[in-house]
Each structure stands twice: as structure tokens, then as C-alpha cells.
Amino acid sequence: MMATAQRHVPQLKRDFAALRKDFPALQQLVHGKPLAYLDNAASSQSPVAVLDAMAEQQRRNHSNVHRGVHQLSERSTAAFEGAREKVRRFINASSVAEVVFTRGTTESINLVAASFGQGLKSGDEVLITALEHHSNIVPWQLLCERSGARLVVAPILDDGSLDLAAFDALLGARTKIVAVAHVSNALGTVNPVADLIDKAHRVGAVVLVDGAQAVPHTRVDVQALDCDFYAFSGHKMFGPTGTGVLYGKRALLEAMPPYQGGGDMILTVSFERSTYNALPYKFEAGTPNITGVVGLGAAVDYLEGIDFASVAAHEHALLERASQRVLREVEGARLIGTAPNKASVLSFVVDGIHAHDLGTIVDSEGVAIRTGHHCAMPVMERFGVAATARASFAFYNNDDDVDRLIVGLLKAVEIFRG
């Protein structure tokens, strides 16, 4: 008992200047200026720990998983399944059977639409919101075309937050699936997902949460949320591209038909009939992205060492600083998305200067932002803009990055307005 009391609990890291040094990509010059990387909502950089884990996997352990009896395959399998357990703990799933590896959020959503969606029929409804990324719209449109179900869209308010009254009114006995972003990639709006899930469950609908933009910024507990499905990508949480996760409640996944057929997802195959493997392998046809998943596991380890409460406060301070400075100092600037509950995304337009021109000019100052429709054309339509400029923050960003963004934007104003 004494040993337990005296057990060393590692201090969670909150020195963001020190953490920034873990990211080699952030140490470079771009156009002769230090890189200010503010495109984290599109893809985030990886720490050395992730890069090393992937290099080690490729260099020493490369082999296939789940079927070799030789040493390298044993190591690969242990690393791959070890990453699954890390992810399970990270999102507090009750079992590794509920953690399916995919190529990314998009594939996770497509999996649910294709497999769970087979239960939908004419007269059923899929309820989404007006702030969704294309990847949480199009799979449901395709499902509706196939099944005869109807796609219903809950509108958003002028500040970019979800119209909760309209959501409530649209939710009903016909609603079979609710698919909603945890955090909007285009506006930064944080949706009250726990509340939405609770309401959806009361009408018997299942809920898929697109967590791509939430996982890098906040601790997600899928059991506390009580979501039925939760989808996210490795490359937005400091891991590699080509990795993603679909969390699904075990009972739902058990009942769902396979998504793709192939190796790994079967128990037995004959020309008359095949039987399918247990969860989560039933949904993992073919050789997976082993090295990528090992990198994702390393990214989870890295994030587990950081104090997320401090991350939220740090990113919020950056967002506030950037929002205020853009509005105060950049003439003609207007924010798109001003919901009271926002995370890490600053979307804006500047009168008379197209977002692409802003993007090119700030890039000349070493500042990386995203410009365009952010794969959310309906959101752009809703706000009557063709495109926005978007700065998105991660814990490794600092005040200097924000200041540099302002310098770049002022340069654009100078070029365009002389």
C-alpha cells in the first residue's frame, strides 16, 4: 500500500516552448523566414518520437502482421496491436474490439455509411448539420441515393453555431442516424455533442461524431459522450497521413456487415461461403498501414504526456490574440464563425483581397495558412463567401506565429491597397 502511495506520477508537460522543439519541421526557414505553421486543421506536424517510431518500424521490424510466426512479424504485430491498445486508452473505449483502424476520418465515416447504412430504407432520415466537412456529407448523400432515405440538414446561426431549436425540431422517429462534427474545420465551432447524442438516443437514432478536429485539442472520452461511432484521423493529431480510427460500440459493430472483403477480415473462406473474423478485424480487410499505425501509437503516447487543460488554455489565448489583432489591425477584415464556443480555428475574409492572394502573400513571410472552401462548400455558401483564409493553431504555436501572421496580412493590404 505504501508503494502505491509513493508511486511516481509523471508530471504532464505544459511548457509549450520546450515542446515546440520536439518538432523538426517547425525548425526550418521558408522563403528565408522562420516557419510559422498555422495550417494544423489541415494537417499537423509530427514530433521526433513519432518519426523515430516509424523509422524503427520500417528499418527493423518491417513485415506483415497477424500471420507470421517469425520474429519480425511477432514484433510488427505487437507494435500494431500495442498501438490499438494505446488508442483505446486514449479515447477510453471499453475494448480494443471497438477500435478499427482506417485510412482516416473519411474512410471511417464511409465505413459506417456503407455498412451500418445497409439497414436504412425509404422513409428513414439521416440528420447532419450545415457546418459539416464534405466527408460528413457525401457518404450520407450516397447512402440516401442507394437506400431511398432522406438527408436532413440542421441549419446554423449567423455566428456559426448550430441552431439547436431547429436541430430538435428536425430530430424525430424517422431519424436513424445523426452525423455531426465535434468541432467544425471551417468555423471552429464546438458542437454540444454530448447533448446532441442524448437527444438522438431518445428518438432511437445512432450518432456518429466526426472528431477529426477535436482529438488534437481536447480529451475525448467516448464512453462519457455515449456516442455510437467516433471517427478521427492520425495526421491531424501529430501522427502520419493514411491512418485513422473508427470507434464503434461493440454491439453495433457486431451486428454490422463487413465493409470490404479480403485478407485479415475472414475466419474461413470457401467458394460457397466465407465466415468473418472477430472485431475489430472484421473491418480491416487487407494488409493495414502498419508503420502508420505505429506512428499513430507514438503520437498518442506523446499526447498522453501533455496537460490537455493547459493545451486548451494556450490555444484559446492564441485564438483570442489572433482574432483581436486581425480585426483591429487588418482593415476590412471580417471573421467567419464567431460562435461563443470555438476551438483553434480562425476563419476570415478581407475586403477586396481574395483568400488565395492572402495565402500566397503571407507564405512569402514564412506563414502557412489554408485558403479556399476548406472542403465545406455549404458553409461558404451559408456565409456568402467563395473562400476564406484560415489560421488554425496547435499547442506548439506561439505568440510570435500570430504576430508573423499579422505582418503577412499587413503586407497583403499594402500590396493590394498601395
Next chain:
Amino acid sequence: MDELQELYRQVILDHNRNPRNFGELPDATRVVAGVNPLCGDKMTLYVKLGEGKIQDIRFQGTGCAISVASSSLMTERVKGASVDAALELFDKVHELLTAAHDHEPAPDLDKLAALGGVREYPSRVKCASLGWHALKSAVADEGKSNVTTE
């Protein structure tokens, strides 16, 4: 001149601020919608063809400075030109936008040579070429009504 100044020359900024031949053309014989799926930019090109010539031409839509200026400069240049001359010009501009950067622009490009600044910015080449693809499609025999930069 640095690359950025090369991209945003005064003539580009001027045509972006005050695009020429901007608006609808009610008696157009060809209307082509151009889309750049990368950025969601949309433009519509109106062309009135007659006697093998571009009798009149206008465009409207939203886009970045490069895209608007390129379309504006294009309409200014090809208005009144023969279809053959317009197609020949398309080829020269295409070469200008995509050639290696030590390439000398064709001498008769005049103001259009200002578009050459995009060569240092591969992601912006499509912005500069959208209007031109719409033009080619409008005057070519098949007269497709939609073009994209993809």
C-alpha cells in the same frame, strides 16, 4: 524584382481592382461556366461569335486577383480578334504559364506577359488559366458549356 512583386505586378492589381468587360452579355452566342474546384472560384464567360470573329466578350464571377486579372486582360486582348488568333493566343499564354522560368515570353504577348509571374507559384497556375480554358471552349467548334481547371 522579387517573386511576389513579379506575381502581383501593377497591371495585375489594376485589372483585379477594375476588371474590364465585366458583366453579362445578353446577346452572347456562347456561355461557358468555368470552375476551379481547388478553390471554389467560379466564372462565366460570355462570347458573341460572328463571321469567324469574337464580336464581343464579357465575364463575371468571383476569384483571386490572378484569376480576375487574367480574365480581364484576356477579354481586353481578344475582343474583335479572329477565332484563329484567339486559339493561337491560348497556346502562347499556356506556354507562358507553364514554361521553365528562363523562357522568354512570346514578344507579341504585350501586357499578357505580366501573367508569367505565376510560374513560380505552381498552385496559382490554375487561377491564371481558368478564363483561358473557358475561352478555348467557347470558341472551339464543340462549344462545351462547362470547363474546370482539373
